[in-house]
Amino acid sequence: MRPSGAFLTGAAILAAAAVISALQVTRVALDPTVYRLMVLAGVNVTLAVSLNMVNGFTGQFSLGHAAFMGIGVYTTVFLVDRWGPAVYAAIPGPAGFRQVAVLLLLAVVGGAVAAAGGLLVGLPSLRLRGDYLAIVTLGFGEILRVFIQNVEVLGASRGYNITHTEVTPPTDALFFWVAALALAAVMVSRNLMMSGPGRAFLAVREDEIAAEAVGVNAYRAKVLAFVISAAFAGMAGVLSVTYNTYADPSIQSIGFLKSIEVVLMVVLGGLGSVSGAVMCAGIITVLPELLRSIDQYRMVVYSLMLILLMLGRPQGIFGTRELSWDRLRRRKAASTPRQ
């Protein structure tokens, strides 16, 4: 049986990520600035793809996605210096293996706490629609931020520098994990689209009342969407702070402005399109570097882009379509003359 196109693509990506990380760890090849961009892009891809599950598939409008990443970030901040060394010592095996184990544990815990946050945010969705839900998600995000700013052990508003960086893999090896997470998010998204719960999401997006009428539990679908997307965002946060070794509860790193940036990625790519979210996460990550010579105009350009996009092509680059091998094969078949 021929392995499916999607499987091959995924395997290829993971293999490439492993090679890059190996090269990086042995200090060969990659320009550090390029590497940093790749890690950043990977994190943004995970954020965009997970937000797409809520905004794109389920049609809800979440403006607080960065807060879930923030939960992952601060769960790590709380755990890594406090219990990291103890856990690291307790695991048997060579140093590299132990570091990976600690990282995976942090990711699981961070993702779980973030998922709990997603549950909390999804609960009001029973009574709230559209704009109101948007403002509530935004509100949750800001409340979380203010809370963190008041907790001393998390660094409060002054920020937190991670000291025990030896218990997690070195930053040069992190790209592999970032890519793996991004890939997992994409796979889950695609499989979700074909599955029962995923169909429920789409049904809720198209017409919630009609969906209820045919037996779809809309409330459960919405909450599930929030929980899954929050879990991924939380894990992305864990990886992000492990890379940066610094956490900062500001509006642009885990607050409203970051949430808007992720919304921009999803909307630009097309609400509901996973490939769109992936591509635009990459574009938006790289754009500041390309535009560095005119950095002060960058945000003005973003906002103009957003407005023009909504006025001219609100469905984004891909609309709800996806990039896939099947489509390319079909197009090729259609253009070759029949024998």
Added chain:
Amino acid sequence: MPVNGRVGALCGVLLLALAGCNKQAGRGGNAATATGDIVVGEYASLSGTKADFGITTTNGVALAADKINAAGGLLGRKIVLKKEDDQGDASQVGTVVTRFVTGDRVDCVIGEVASKLSKRAAPICQKAKTPMITPSSTNPEVTRIGDYIFRACFTDPFQGGVLARFALTTLHAKRAAVLRDVSNDYSVGLADFFVREFKRQGGVITVDKSCSEGDDNFRPQLTAIAASKPDVILAPVYYREIALIARQAKETGVKAPLLGGDGWDSPNVLELAGGALDGCYMSNHYSEAQGGPIIQKFVADYQAKFHTKPNALAALGYDAMNMYAEAVKRAGSADKAKVRDELAATRGFKGVTGTITMDADRNAVKDAVILQAKGGRFVYVATVKPVGGAEPAGK
């Protein structure tokens, strides 16, 4: 629909045009080599609520670098300053400084003023084994991060003690209220050190209130402070906040004078406060009134170049750059490890802000000055020398 298509095309053209814009900029071409220019990366707040800090400091650094270059360069090599705006934001500091040490591979990093930002940059410079000199971050934790991190100024245990002793002995204050900015390490640290020394010498802290950088309204805290009837109020915040606090203190009927640290130092602070700061005191790194040929020459050169008088932060930027230059000369090369060793061995360096000698923690042991705001300017009141030649150990 034709309209949609056109707008979409406009979007695409905009994007492409902008992406193309950067082709001429060139990147990483300034990576330092053993014989080429000496590249110094400067990260500073050139915009945002702390913009005055960055602008004055980079002026001082530029003045020093220009003078060295005009005199034939450093070991015959030209100093190239790579200045980047971090917008007063810690995340931006991370991005900018990482680019300095890994992308541009600079020989040295100079920055920042706010301790919170220096604390963010220090681990990055330490990991890349690139010397970092902060001209004016006073929080002791900054240099504790690693042996490649240096500072050209005194630290807050000293500054806090200076303010506490000034309040007790010169102002005869027995009761002090505190208004600290919890979003900045500098403010929290300075407040803690002041409180420790003030209480140790028999003073009473009436209330300890908090605020954040960027706040607009301090009246609730000031009302509570006024009610506690202090003799003096310690407000170790930055200049934008103290301007607002001073105005609102007058409105709230607060009579006690405000006391602050070098964070107040901006050319515009008295104007921003609109006279409300008159009669208040601040500790700082230097005052033109201290006199002497080095200070006079510096002030004259600065005025000729920038058409305005320098402040302490400009003077510290100037000293930091010269401190680095001296270390390079002694090391005979810009090799980062050798320069680091020479920086640590700096003894009796005659800077504008005083004679700088690096102690074991790579901090400068120097005098502080007390200034008072009077009639639109800061007037020199006194110089305070470090007790016993070294400041008290940190916490």
Added chain:
Amino acid sequence: MTDLAKHIVDGAMFGSLYALIALGYTMVYGVLRLINFAHGDVFMVGAYSGLFAAGWLGVDSAPAPWKTAAILIYAMVVCMLLGLVIERVAYRPLRNAPRLTALITAIGVSLLLENGGQLLWSATPRSFPDLIPAGPARPFIVMGCALAMAVGLELFVKRTRTGRAMRAVSQDKDAASLMGIPVDRIISVTFAIGSALAAAAAVLYSSVNPSVNPTMGLLLGLKAFVAAVIGGIGSLPGALMGGLILGLSEELISAYGASSYRDAIAFTLLIVILVFRPSGLLGRGVAEKV
């Protein structure tokens, strides 16, 4: 004046300013069902307009009342025009688009104004002149102005033809247009009035907190929207009530609790209200037709 009384007066003052901004939100939401994210930034432009006007008039502190009035009027006119332009260019083409699209456009306009402001006027905060001299009378002067404008608006909406048209459009846009009401023009008027009120709030606010910067509208705007929702979106008295509640809560928390929690108050109140009384305190519940 005792401390508590002082806090209450100050809280009410800020509450009345929140209310002025909230009125703009609530009116626009009423006619367009759109959360105009850019409203807070129109407020910011009002503050800068006032700043520049004060500069041209050479005002520094406690100026003659006619100068203050001139500054106020100038700011209101500038923002009125800005509101009209935004509505015409960014929102009108999306009148029939899904709500999400319009919401995202509103966010885009908001970001554009903020970053454009940073580009034009630099992000460094500037000092606003002391238009209303500090003193025990000040909170009452501010509250008086705000109240006067709110009452004026209420009278306008209840007693004039245009006001009646506005109410009609907010009840049912299509039916209103069938009745011969020029819907586009009414919506423009709504934007104009809302923006003017925001400008007035900006000049008053900046006189009390004399530091203006291009991102000052972001958080303030959000909180004002929260105030509108608390009071019941679409209801003018609701906006007033919501504003007052928010202003008082924030002041009391800052004074007697930890001031660092102040920004969380607005959103906490919002969530509580939306969970227990989604239509707001003075709003009417709207049944959803299937």
